Amino acid sequence: MKQKKHIIYLAGFLILFLSVGFSTLKNRDLELVKNLDIYYTLFRELNMFYVDETDPEELVTTSIEAMLSSLDPYTTYIPESDMDDFQFQTTGEYGGIGSLIRRLGNQVMIAEPYEGFPAAKAGIRAGDLILEVDGVSTEKMKIESVSERLKGKPGTELTITIERYGVEDPLEFTLTREKISILNVPYYGMIDQGTGYIRISNFTTGASKEVENAVKALKREHQLNSLVLDLRSNPGGLLIEAVRICNLFVDKGEMIVNTRGKMNQWDSDYSTTREPLDSEIPLVIMVNRGSASASEIVAGALQDLDRGVIVGQRTFGKGLVQTSRPLKFNAQLKVTTAKYYIPSGRCIQALDYTHRNEDGSVGIVPDSLISEYETRNGRLVYDGGGIQPDFEVVPEMLSEISIQLYTQGLFFDFATRYRNTYEEIDSPEIFSLSNDDYALFKAFIEEKGFEFRTASEKAFADLLKSAKREKYYELAEEEFSSLEEKLAHNNLKDLETFEEEIRQILTEEIINRYYYLAGRILAQIQEDPQLDRAREILKKPGMLKEVLNGNQGALAKAIE
Numbered sequence: 001m002k003q004k005k006h007i008i009y010l011a012g013f014l015i016l017f018l019s020v021g022f023s024t025l026k027n028r029d030l031e032l033v034k035n036l037d038i039y040y041t042l043f044r045e046l047n048m049f050y051v052d053e054t055d056p057e058e059l060v061t062t063s064i065e066a067m068l069s070s071l072d073p074y075t076t077y078i079p080e081s082d083m084d085d086f087q088f089q090t091t092g093e094y095g096g097i098g099s100l101i102r103r104l105g106n107q108v109m110i111a112e113p114y115e116g117f118p119a120a121k122a123g124i125r126a127g128d129l130i131l132e133v134d135g136v137s138t139e140k141m142k143i144e145s146v147s148e149r150l151k152g153k154p155g156t157e158l159t160i161t162i163e164r165y166g167v168e169d170p171l172e173f174t175l176t177r178e179k180i181s182i183l184n185v186p187y188y189g190m191i192d193q194g195t196g197y198i199r200i201s202n203f204t205t206g207a208s209k210e211v212e213n214a215v216k217a218l219k220r221e222h223q224l225n226s227l228v229l230d231l232r233s234n235p236g237g238l239l240i241e242a243v244r245i246c247n248l249f250v251d252k253g254e255m256i257v258n259t260r261g262k263m264n265q266w267d268s269d270y271s272t273t274r275e276p277l278d279s280e281i282p283l284v285i286m287v288n289r290g291s292a293s294a295s296e297i298v299a300g301a302l303q304d305l306d307r308g309v310i311v312g313q314r315t316f317g318k319g320l321v322q323t324s325r326p327l328k329f330n331a332q333l334k335v336t337t338a339k340y341y342i343p344s345g346r347c348i349q350a351l352d353y354t355h356r357n358e359d360g361s362v363g364i365v366p367d368s369l370i371s372e373y374e375t376r377n378g379r380l381v382y383d384g385g386g387i388q389p390d391f392e393v394v395p396e397m398l399s400e401i402s403i404q405l406y407t408q409g410l411f412f413d414f415a416t417r418y419r420n421t422y423e424e425i426d427s428p429e430i431f432s433l434s435n436d437d438y439a440l441f442k443a444f445i446e447e448k449g450f451e452f453r454t455a456s457e458k459a460f461a462d463l464l465k466s467a468k469r470e471k472y473y474e475l476a477e478e479e480f481s482s483l484e485e486k487l488a489h490n491n492l493k494d495l496e497t498f499e500e501e502i503r504q505i506l507t508e509e510i511i512n513r514y515y516y517l518a519g520r521i522l523a524q525i526q527e528d529p530q531l532d533r534a535r536e537i538l539k540k541p542g543m544l545k546e547v548l549n550g551n552q553g554a555l556a557k558a559i560e
Helices: 002-021 027-049 056-069 080-091 118-122 143-150 207-221 239-247 294-304 400-407 410-419 435-447 455-469 473-487 491-497 499-524 529-538 541-548 552-559
Strands: 076-078 093-096 099-104 107-113 129-133 157-163 171-176 178-181 187-192 195-199 226-230 255-261 268-271 283-287 309-312 320-326 332-341 372-374 380-382
Touching (some): 027 056, 056 076, 107 118, 129 143, 143 157, 187 529, 195 207, 195 529, 207 239, 239 255, 255 294, 283 294, 309 529, 410 499, 455 473, 491 499
Parallel strands (some): 226 283
Antiparallel strands (some): 093 178, 255 268, 255 332
């Protein structure tokens, strides 16, 4: 009760101060004070008279989050308890053991240990269940609490007790925490003779240096004639890192992006400041609907400056600048203060961020709302949200059985068994799942009692329910039965029909257990239609040059 009184007294003092201090300001400020006063009196009455005990902190946090949700999706409140995670998003660094964890029933499981960090070096594996941390049971413990126990100052020790599939007794590991820095470039290499490939997964501190080092290594160790930058599913990050990555490939003094906001202090131009690493090498940038923010700046700026072509899907469409503002009691407000504009003058922000695809990316934008812009060489580009690729490649949709096997964790669980059965496998480039392995997987999912209903079956069930309720079923009972039979799927048949797709996903999951993220990426790009398209384009450097010079005929021919 004392805490509540302190909060109420503090809020009352704040309202009184604002009422006096702003009494002579213009109407908008008076309106602000009026509504703050209403909020204070409502909060006071609620705490005093609501029938059940209330938690003031929870009420205020809920009201803050509801208020911010009425704005854009990126203006958020960050309480002190979430500051470590917020810092990790911008720096990519924290103190801990280097692993991703997730909940499995009442227990917490290692979802992925990061290569080269304490958990992986000690031999902890994906699929291991964490039973205790420093002797404290984790059963039914909130995952946030387990995460806090695993994190800590670099150099400090902790003991983890785990349960591993196939091992009878619990295993105990004593680890020394380290500063964990997640790589922005988890993999780079040559995809064919003369063509390099760099996967950029984030834009945290040091991303541009990692890309620079990757380019230098490829040049030093190979005959590098062309380059693919893979920004697929890259959520973005630091604006300055995007500018610096562009600077590796464009001349000094080029404007990459500018920001414009309501207040002049947020209006800034960001230009390249140093000589490029290579301003001539042919570039293809790969994107998809998960490429957002800083990755859209890189893709869009290189497109606008006719420095490279884009292959893939329209990007996410996040062109809003967030700035962190300190609040009382070590909290933060991440607030949208401006929008990004790339060299052609277009804004990459979706015109309507309230109506998006299921994954959050840009939905359909009416032609009437789209404006034309020109690249440096006169190629037409468009706003409306995200970056439209020069060469569209839409990935095939996964089958329903693959989606269900993934969401029910059966790919993951089988890979756990596989890793704890075989100590080693072939390298990612040549490893493949044998027929015997696939037969074991089919037996495994049968053992697990795997069942699912397709979207068609679910829709049919709803139709059947409505028809019976409305008494139409008896009029078409035979037709309903026939349709039900035709729509019914069979697990065994689906496992054969979609075997190639299922094998690929399962292969990547297994490779990840032995070779970590870099191995998974290497396995993914072995069968990658979007990357194959990039290869085709780079094999025709003359055509690529014509496309970048604004030859629409060359573009049409290249698309064929």
